[in-house]
Amino acid sequence: MKKIAVIPGDGIGQEIMQAAVAVLRRTTELYGIDIQLQQYEAGGTAYDRTHTPLPEQTVRAALAADGVLFGAVGGDRWDHLPPALRPEQAVLGLRKALGVYANLRPITVRPYLASYSPLKEEIVRGTDILIVRELAGGIYFGAREEAAEEAGKMRAWDTETYSVSEIERIARTACIAAKQRRRHVTSVDKANVLATSRLWRRTVQRSAATAEVTLDHMYVDNCAMQLVRCPTRFDVLLTSNMFGDILSDEASVLGGSIGMMPSASLGEKTGLYEPIHGSAPDIAGKNIANPCGTILAAAMLLRHSLGKPEAAAAIEHAVDAALQEGWRTADMYRDGMKRASTADMGAAVLRQLR
Numbered sequence: 001m002k003k004i005a006v007i008p009g010d011g012i013g014q015e016i017m018q019a020a021v022a023v024l025r026r027t028t029e030l031y032g033i034d035i036q037l038q039q040y041e042a043g044g045t046a047y048d049r050t051h052t053p054l055p056e057q058t059v060r061a062a063l064a065a066d067g068v069l070f071g072a073v074g075g076d077r078w079d080h081l082p083p084a085l086r087p088e089q090a091v092l093g094l095r096k097a098l099g100v101y102a103n104l105r106p107i108t109v110r111p112y113l114a115s116y117s118p119l120k121e122e123i124v125r126g127t128d129i130l131i132v133r134e135l136a137g138g139i140y141f142g143a144r145e146e147a148a149e150e151a152g153k154m155r156a157w158d159t160e161t162y163s164v165s166e167i168e169r170i171a172r173t174a175c176i177a178a179k180q181r182r183r184h185v186t187s188v189d190k191a192n193v194l195a196t197s198r199l200w201r202r203t204v205q206r207s208a209a210t211a212e213v214t215l216d217h218m219y220v221d222n223c224a225m226q227l228v229r230c231p232t233r234f235d236v237l238l239t240s241n242m243f244g245d246i247l248s249d250e251a252s253v254l255g256g257s258i259g260m261m262p263s264a265s266l267g268e269k270t271g272l273y274e275p276i277h278g279s280a281p282d283i284a285g286k287n288i289a290n291p292c293g294t295i296l297a298a299a300m301l302l303r304h305s306l307g308k309p310e311a312a313a314a315i316e317h318a319v320d321a322a323l324q325e326g327w328r329t330a331d332m333y334r335d336g337m338k339r340a341s342t343a344d345m346g347a348a349v350l351r352q353l354r
Ligand SMILES: NC(=O)C1=CN([C@@H]2O[C@H](COP(=O)(O)OP(=O)(O)OC[C@H]3O[C@@H](n4cnc5c(N)ncnc54)[C@H](O)[C@@H]3O)[C@@H](O)[C@H]2O)C=CC1
Pocket: 012, 016, 071, 072, 073, 074, 075, 076, 088, 091, 258, 259, 260, 274, 276, 277, 278, 279, 280, 281, 282, 283, 288, 289, 290, 291, 293, 331
């Protein structure tokens, strides 16, 4: 029996997770996969109850699980807390505890959703990018100080560090992924300014030399522009923690909505699966969030952590079929389509599962 730790978190996390869990349960029943789903708390709601955003019990359960399905954390209510107690520490802490260093964020534009992009249809049509984002290092995990004082004035600083071995392992992940795709890696950095980026570029260059993939390098500012100018030029996009965070939110709308996009975070142990978006406080509690990113993250869990590609594909096809039937949550709704609440969208996917 496989153990799955389910962590809904805050805001829309609760709503989207209900839909994803129902889909995961039904799929595993259909495919005879023996799983046990157990729910754990994290984020601001966990802080309210336990005075920590990442209770020890949640970490222990995640480490002992075969896969972790995570919703999202955060919200204005907790923004005043000291840094170590903020809800975001739950997801950062969990990534660190699980040692998941490779964040895979597929950005695909489904042909029937190409017109939903804010860009012209002819620009986004055919886009199929895999963002491989380094997840366990870089500036999100560097030393920082918020209240340093210098000559009586406040000063804050963050640091980014990357070691050769951290870069090598994520470059390896990107090259392996590229070999199963169109064999091209674009490594994104800011090597014209940053020391970490210069090490990044040299190391990626060396790692990819024997990998039987083609490689090019792009500065992150240019990449942000190329993603909207010609997204179809990218295959695998390899980058650091912060650049990957920013570029993946940008790229997410090529396919219609950030609510559609899943991710897998992989390392040596348990994998962590989440939508790429946050807790969306602006729409939380209204039953209007798009649950597809989380449902598709459950599919990635079946594929990468449970080794069940057919069951994963069944979920992916069911999401496609529900969308092709015309169901749309508010983020993608248009006249003439079937308006879906979060729960309706989950139910529409469930009906398509086979
Ligand atoms: N992995 C995590 O838990 C993450 C947490 N956060 C946290 O989430 C909170 C909100 O952050 P924001 O910057 O507003 O980013 P966000 O991703 O939560 O929301 C950005 C925009 O996208 C919309 N959106 C996001 N997910 C959606 C969905 N499934 N369906 C429909 N619309 C959706 C929201 O309504 C909002 O307008 C903050 O506290 C932030 O720190 C942000 C990103 C990731």
